[in-house]
Amino acid sequence: MKIHNPILRGFNPDASAIRVGEDYYIATSTFEWFPGVLIHHSKDLVHWRPLSRPLNRVSQLDLRGVPSSGGVWAPSLSYDNGTFYLCFTNVVGRKGVYKDLHNYIVTASSIEGPWSEPIYLNSSGFDHFLFHDTDGRKYLFNMQWDFRKNKSRFAGIIMQEYNPEERKLTGPVKLVTQGTDLGVTEGPMVYKKDGFYYLLLAEGGTGINHAATLMRAESVDGPYEVDPDYPILTTRNHPEHPLQKAGHGSLLETPNGEWYMVHICSRQLPDGSGLSPLGRETSIQKLVWTEAGWLRLASGGKLPELAVPAPELPSHLFPEEPERDDFDAPALSVHWHTLRIPANESWLSLKERPGFLRLRGQESLYSLHRQSMAARRIHSFQCEVETCVEYEPVHFNQMAGLVLYYDDQDHYYLRISHDETLGKHLAIIVSDQGQYDELDQKVSIAGWERCYLKATIDGVTLQFHYSKDGAEWNTIGPVLYMGLLADEYKGKLSFTGTFAGLCAQDISGTMLHADFDYFDYREL
CATH class of the missing domain: 2.115.10.20 (Glycosyl hydrolase domain; family 43)
Structure with a gap:
């Protein structure tokens, strides 16, 4: 194995x-x-x-x-x-x-x-x-x-x-x-x-x-x-190697005396940019001891291997994770994180409307204090995330939707909001190194009780979609560049990775809520 x-x-x-x-x-x-x-x-x-x-x-x-x-x-x-x-x-x-x-x-x-x-x-x-x-x-x-x-x-x-x-x-x-x-x-x-x-x-x-x-x-x-x-x-x-940034190791010894090292690595986009929106990941290598008492890679040389001999241990599988989270559990699963603050009933509830994740809007996506966001890591360059939200904003300060988030400076946000001309509508916000932009295409969804939102990631590209019924989908906005959601984008020195999240803002302070029916994460 x-x-x-x-x-x-x-x-x-x-x-x-x-x-x-x-x-x-x-x-x-x-x-x-x-x-x-x-x-x-x-x-x-x-x-x-x-x-x-x-x-x-x-x-x-x-x-x-x-x-x-x-x-x-x-x-x-x-x-x-x-x-x-x-x-x-x-x-x-x-x-x-x-x-x-x-x-x-x-x-x-x-x-x-x-x-x-x-x-x-x-x-x-x-x-x-x-x-x-x-x-x-x-x-x-x-x-x-x-x-x-x-x-x-x-x-x-x-x-x-x-x-x-x-x-x-x-x-x-x-x-x-x-x-x-x-x-x-x-x-x-x-x-x-x-x-x-x-x-x-x-x-x-x-x-x-x-x-x-x-x-x-x-x-x-x-x-x-x-x-x-x-x-x-x-x-x-070795810029050609599929596992870049290899280092920062930690050692393990099995009961049989086999030695392994887990370590940082990074898989980069195929466009030659050197960027990885997946962030720094963890790999493992088999090691051997020399007669002089030093460790070496069992494969020889110094480069990590994509496939490594497994130890002589019984195979132990875990149940497969479901693609859909229906928010039926009393608490968020281990995959979910919130941003800087713990989930509590003041802004995040799985109880107020059973089967839904209710988020009460707080501060903006640029805030370092009280954001209403629940998000999970993406694990693949080819994946899709989807949700359905019920939300009734009455002011431009109120927003909710689906976010692809690297940090407060760099994110893509497909959000529902309200303005004086369009009423309730969909639009895409882009933050590029802290430079805020609203993409030109705006779609009226006045009268929609529910709105389905989707993001499709395919290597270097991201495309947002929306639907009234979850069956017939429409694209919104242009094809976007995933490299923006990476550690070293435009030379920035950061250390995380891309999260797909559900969020709500109410910058006016009234904490209007959005109800999310489910969240799908599937690899393509």
Whole structure:
């Protein structure tokens, strides 16, 4: 059997993986989306399912006002003596040379929670990892950020002991490595094997020069020697490879002694732009140990494989996810996130009108505070999303509909609104790097009780559609470019991926509601 990459498709970066007994778990970053952190589960490393979102209370994670591509960066999972540990960063500011961020840890006796209230750790940098040594002591590793002029922003990996009884870091802070000439050293993960402490690092930046580098030491605080044939993994200098941005690894060992590394990757649009609206995804590679005690890709070389030998484990499939969500459950499924704020009855309800998702309009799509949006990742370059909405706006400040959303600056929005001339009508809003535009075509839907909305994604293109009955469909607006919904569009430095969402705005403050009957996500 083969594992087919990516294993976690769509926006699922910064994978941190652990095995507990026969179960494998991966935590990935969620940035400004709530609940924070997405944990995935597998029993065979082949088949994966989204399992839980541990940071589901504002007391654990307050994202109001965080910038786009701020919020939760690079969570790390670990396990020791019956307790799961989850480290996470909340980036509340990322303007200019500064990184305003705060690092925390939460714990749980079950991977599905409930997770504890957060313990504050430090604010010196991001990508922190808690290592549990065999003597019972615990150490926190993280990269150190240096904003000063003529300094490397990525100022090396530091460590400090963590005291679980006192619930705080104690003792001196020590710089253990400044990385290699690949630069941009971050993402430390620490493992102990055969008398060595192995330090796995992300280097080269999370873009096309990304890489995974291994170091080792006889003491947890170093000195760390560099793998003489570093990095283990990279696609730098191979722009033709289907899995770009390969790096930021995390290690797994099966009960049979087989070793694997999960890592970031990115599948790009076929137009040569280098853009990926799917965001950074997670793949897995099989590893082998050399006689000298270093890890290498089992396939040879440094390039990731699209198909990887599966471990010698029983196959374990999960039930297939239905294409349609009829909103019949008492809560949104694990696939759904809201933007910065938790879902609550003040603005999102599955109870007020059973079988419908009711959204009460709040702030605009440019807001960093209180948006009424529920959205899910897209996983494929060929997919379609569809919904049906009942909505009766009476003012131009009231809007609701179907959004393809990268962030507050870049999105496409097929919305229902009202104006003095057309009355109730459909139109498309485009935000390109924060530049607002309304496309010329506007369609009157005066008197329609229900309106069906659809978006079809085919590689580089996006086309919106609408219907009165859900059977006969009409296109609206031109063919749009999916590259706008990507990390590096026009040189922007962002880190998420495209979500398809349902949203409502009422900028006048009256919180007019829209009722969504269902949501379909299907791959073509």
